[in-house]
Amino acid sequence: MSAFPAELLLKIFGNLQKESPDSLRAVSASSREFSRVARPIVYSELRFSAYKPKNGTMSKKAFQRMDLWTSETVAPLVRTCIISRGVWGINASEASLNGLLAVFLESIGRFSGLRSLVIRDVALERHLSEIFHLLPRLEELDVELVYAKEPALFEPKVVAGTGLRSCKLKLGLKDGLQAFLPFFRPESLVQLSLECKLQSWAKQAGDIPTFPKVSVLCLGGGAAEDTIALLPKFPAVRELTFAVRDLDISDFSARVFGPMLQTVKKADVPGVLVPFFLQNAPNLTHVKLSDAELSSETILTMLQQSESRNVVSVELYLNMPDAAILSALIAAFPQLEELHFQAYDGGMLCDYGGAQFGDARKSFLDFLAGLGEHATATLPATLKSLMITWYSDEGLDDEENWRWMVELPEPWGDGPREGEPHTRAEVPAYLRSTRDAILARLPALTSLWLDYPPVLVTWRREAPNAPVLHESFVYRPGQPVPQIGPKEFWASR
Template sequence: MSEREQLEIATELWDEIVGFLSTEDDRQTLQHLNLINRRFHHVARPRLFADFKFHPYSVASDSYGMSAEHLLLPLHPYPQRLRQRLEFWASEDIASLVRDCTVQPLEFEESERAHPPGEDPYALLKAFYEFLPRFVNLKSFDAFTLHFTNLGIANLCLLPKLRTMSVDMCTVAEGETLDTPSKLKLETFRFANSDELEEWWLRGICPDSLHTLGLDLSGVYDQRFFYDLQPSIPTFHNVRSLELALGRHPASHHVATLSRFPGLKELALPRWGGMPGIAINLEELGDAKYCPLLERYYGPAAVLPFLPLSTLTNVTVEPCEPHGFLAKIRSVVEPQSTSRMWYLSVSFVGYLPSLRDLSDLFLNLTILRVTISGRPWFYAGPETDDSQVAVSFFESLPSSLPQQIVKLAINWRFKAPVVLPDMKQLKDDILAQRPTLKTLWIHCVHSAFVWSEMPDGNPSMAMGGPEFADSILPAFEMFFSGFWRSPDFREDEVSTVDL
């Protein structure tokens, strides 16, 4: 393309075109564009220096130690080069271009390649903290195994555009006690895997500015630690999205924490490391109710009775025993109440003869995804014939669905072969009783059936054996998971599945 042709294209359009280039994968292309002419220089240069990654020290690959004695400096001449690189990025012309910063250690397979004990492992880290105020346009800061100091926190608080921060496996620098009065004015904060800083971080963030919060406490060893800290945690009235990883902690400790987030619209409580099907004891919570504005929930079924079912629209329930789940919901659903819930994804560990009871509880469901899998190894009940259960379930399916169902997905995970009905006839029977249906997925271990009414009104249908079932499973998971908007969910990550 000639320079004249380049000039005929608006700068705003070049900005959009170059915006598709990755600062990592397409860095060489950006460097070439930066050198072509003044116009491309102004377009490419901000993207070349938008992401800054810095390594203030090193660790051996087999140990991400939390104490200063585990931190190492690389052998000469790397410290000098890293210092020079830091000074370049912190220079007046470059620092203002940085939008995202990631700080994490270098990794060596052998510690002998790093500086011997006796050297100050914080030498580069101290310089980094001193230069922080120069990054005036920094929007996002990610820290992994970083040792924080009061100076580092205070200088982060000085950054006027910092809105997103992620802290993973971080601690306090040796000899420091975090006591800075400054508060971070963040909109999004994620914290994980530390036994020391949970309370400080939640007190060190301005409560009025925070909108999205992710707390992974699965690595905290004291099971009552976070629960005992609740009196000192401020109330975050403006947090709308919360993800709180339960780990192996008693769920009641975490559920009670929800009182600090009265404005929640989205709540995710993933039970990392939990055993599907094992009951959660929440009796100590009594009749408490939390999150009066909640609309979307992902987590254990046992928590649902403590949430406002009348406001929920989207619910994803982790593996649970079907009859126990239905009993819990019946105990809190008010007679003649109108449910707003239009999306439900539930995974049952055990046999379910029909969806009728489920449909009667949630009358307005338009999207329903049900996974049914075999009893866990610890189940002591009588054995059941998988084939007979499947026959009964699919025979009752057309008449047991919600009246306004639009999208239906059944994932049958019993490993034993079962005799399935004629899927085309089953689809016709469902449409005869539920004419609103537009999409039907039935996925089993040994076969799968997919039917959908396309936007132009024409149907699309496919079916097949084990290979076909395996091939469409990723699309199945994606298509029916996009309706839950977790704190990390983005609208553009969900696309229409090509049938």
């Protein structure tokens, strides 16, 4: 057993932990050597729920398990703790604490190695102070509060340790941000995401220190004047995301953003501000437009006013996409390497009898493939990743149901029944030819995702001249589908 390097065992155990934590515990108990290496992984992540239905009961086993995790021998091994609400689909008034949170908080000082704490809609009350003072090695704090009431304010004491590197807060509270401000330490904070009301913090702008190490900043849900007051406090941001209410473009100037304009490389900002960033942020390489409220006309106008040879990655949400927008986008960013569309055309993508597509949609795809009237259209030869996901009026949720499949009549059947539309059997063939044409036009392409319900096309290779690692063409319910969603596919490009 000693011949196995610890690094190899850790890799084996790490994969096993992802598949089955119980199996890993059984293996770790099989010998001392396995136990020595596996024990830190077995107990590296603690998950538990804090609530139960008001009339529900907790098992004795649940408390025994929590006693083990909070013991002096196990608690120091925990690196990540995820505390969820645990009761979904019932009103907040019908839920009550189940006692596990109290056990955890009573022993919180034992979690000396905890690096990451995730809290999902759990009432913290006065315990935020304990998290601050008793977890000195905590580096990541991710809190979402919707039903839970505001945590109590506390007076911070001097705390030894590295301080938070990442803080993500999503607060549906009137003024919940105030209680978390002691966690914002300029000497350590690198990533800050605030989806909450910013007014109370912005009012203190004159007393707020500068955060010179924050490179990833997200400000959402605040009024424009609050965002404007806070932006100058982050001079070294490389990735910027913000959304504001009642946006007046005249309120935003180079003075508002300050030195940040020289460092920002990735921006997800209101569409009307994109031309401003392209003109004033010389190092900007990645642009994302996630505002679903922008009309196609607005996006087209924005693109026609934009130009940058530095931008290599674009992600955008399109209402009623057409070839004109695609043409303007390529003209604005001729050196594109990554292009990600989330498209919505305002109508159903499929009907009961089969797939149907409008002229605008077909023109959009013809442009990509260089077919028909778009035979002379050109695409950037630098393009490496192309991803298109179409949405419909059917309430498609890409988090849970990222593909919407419909039954298609068999092409060898006796034809449609009375009242049924004819089968559009040419749709899969058209999309297959579109895929082949796109691949032929883009020799540098390494990732392709074309989700056009009910058809899903995926294709991937590691490098332009490398063999194909994966390809699929799914157009019938029951066919094997890739075990990966669009977000994971894009992230792994």
